[in-house]
Amino acid sequence: MQATERMNWTDVRDRIHAMILDGTFGPGAMLPRDMDLAASFGCGRTTVQRAMTDLSDAGIVERRRKVGTRVAEAPVARAVLDIPVIRKEIEGRGARYRHKLLHQGLELPPPRIAAAMAAPDGAEMLHVQALHLADGRPHSWEDRWISVATVPEIVNVDLSDESANEWLVRNRPYDRCDHVIEAVAADPEVAAMLDVAAGTALLSLDRTTWIGDAAVTCVRLISAPGYRLISRG
Amino acid sequence: MQATERMNWTDVRDRIHAMILDGTFGPGAMLPRDMDLAASFGCGRTTVQRAMTDLSDAGIVERRRKVGTRVAEAPVARAVLDIPVIRKEIEGRGARYRHKLLHQGLELPPPRIAAAMAAPDGAEMLHVQALHLADGRPHSWEDRWISVATVPEIVNVDLSDESANEWLVRNRPYDRCDHVIEAVAADPEVAAMLDVAAGTALLSLDRTTWIGDAAVTCVRLISAPGYRLISRG
């Protein structure tokens, strides 16, 4: 008597994945229909569906109605980065967090910012610059523009107490956000703030956040040397 | 008579998300049970489940059995980066891809690599250095170590024809991979290869790939100035 094991959808996913990895189905090959796979695994079609959704999300297979499921040709490497709130990250390392407001004022944004936020010409925004410190040492420098049109009450908030990011997250949580990651050389101003030599290679992370189609804020975070973004999976 | 609209699971997800965003359920608040939400939306519990799975994957809510569903306290910003095969990326921009093998040999890896790949002391690996070019101009510099223990046949492959990455993807596809992103200053060797001044700030991407618990390869890719990683959504 054969013991018939009950399979999870994760088991089904892993068995399909294994068949792709060991060459049973090579890049570009068609997989059987969900119903046939379900029959061969002895499970319902829904379970195969669930497994396929996961493989499809991971970019391992491509599914099209009427056509079927195909093993992806050029597997992209997908890195999922969790970018924590800076204060949480610092406190999570057991260090003391402090935040220093350097500048705050209504100004006309440079074209780069206005374009990223799809803002009309001549619209003033709140410009904020701040420094994040871990145990008193510079951790990162923040250069932020906030849309007064989207968040009018921001002009009356005291940002020396709470960081702009945390106020926004609590009071105007965003829908979605874009990120751009690049390497930059420290200009003299940033170098002085972060206490490094001008020209030092630093990681820059730009984030634009949106509520629906209205831009909330566009922030550039430049971190002190040694900062890394890590993704495990 | 009220027209009862049929809701997709994405609609359900968006309505729950909207209630979180507009403050109906603030950070840390408990949401109703799936069954009650289903009743209030006029759909089955499965549909709420599907919506919740998505919100949970996105880090917006946290679900625990017997306890219920809670709005996340500290929303992390999640950036999903698709890192394409370099050749595809270059050809996708309409440029001509070329690949130049600079170095290839069996060597003892430095401690950093041996540790990242969890390799035993004294195990030689294949060390490969190469340059990727777009329309003849340097695009990125690659420094790669390949585990001979995991991929013995690699020593007989001609890597001047096909890049190591593409050979590996075709012949030893990996299970999972880790990424580390950081900013580095160009050392003289890299600077010469990429045709930039020494000390230029460059983006470095390290990737270690695995088949099960066996490391396949550990590669550092350093890109020419102006390279960016972008995530939208």
Place this chain on the structure above:
DNA sequence: AAGTGGTCTAGACCACTGA
């Protein structure tokens, strides 16, 4: 022991797309 989310099933219908 009880309550919650996690998953499975079978069947049904919808949505997209190629012939």
Place this chain on the structure above:
DNA sequence: CAGTGGTCTAGACCACTTG
């Protein structure tokens, strides 16, 4: 038009966690 994946439903049972 036909064939595939995408989704919904109702009901059932499982797995985990707290009391």
